[in-house]
Amino acid sequence: MIKVIYETPDFIAINKPAGVLVHGTRLKVEAKKEEKTVADWLLARYPEVEGVGDPSASGEILRPGIVHRLDKDTSGVLLVAKTKGGFEQLKSLFQKGRVKKTYKALVWGELRGRGVIDKPIGLKSGSVKRSVHAKRMKMIKPAITEYESLGVYSAKGGSTSGGEKSKEKFSLLDVFPKTGRTHQIRVHLQSIHHPVVGDALYGPRKNPLGLARQFLHAEAIEFLWGQDGEKLRIETDLPDDLQGVLQEIRKIS
Secondary structure, eight states, X not given: OOXXXXXXXXXXXXXXXXXXXXXXXXHHHHHTOSOOBHHHHHXXXXXXXXXXXXXXXXXXXXXXXXXXXXXXXXXXXXXXXXXXXXXXXXXXXXXXXXXXXXXXXXXESOOOSEEEXXXXXXXXXXXXXXXXXXXXXXXXXOOEEEEEXXXXXXEGGGBOTTSOBOOOEEEEEEEEXXXXXXXXXXHHHHHTTOXXXXXXXXXXXXXXXXXXXXXXXXXXXXXXXXXXTEEEEEEOOOOHHHHHXXXXXXXXX
């Protein structure tokens, strides 16, 4: 269920659940797919946003109110404009790098301390996957991600939900993307050999914690708003499925 967690006359902040697309593609719009998106929910609840956003080449606004996005299986805070003025202000903040985003991620392996991943990301030729080192890539753009480890974990009792012994280690991170490339956090963490747990596209197929999606949650977003430059920090708790995973592991250092 999509929930509004903050609202002004110009924008809202919602808590997007995992499994929901932010917006459809042109093909999905034309085919009238039944899968509901954040954009569909927004139009139903705030019909006035129909004309808010950047028009496509044909003049249509296919992403009403949408200023930024989260992957389908990533949960958390998402800002959505309600007015044209709100859209332009938020768009400007994102373009100028004046929006601080904080994510929680559980990754494979032992990752300690703080770090910066500064690697351009491109689209692999003939694929939907992004990469930092594929031989043939297009749409290559700079990308920077910072992270801070919150601790190293293992499965409780050293075994998986199936009963078999497990020696796997995991690390819980705060992640701060400084740019907004598609799949950026997932690609960057995979590039340093610590993919996000549950990530079926960039991580290993095995899933000892039984997670049905990637452990990636947009926990908080901060920016200055309005003529007075009021500092806003909007945040949301980890959803139940990710809380459940944390209960199945124990901190070892």
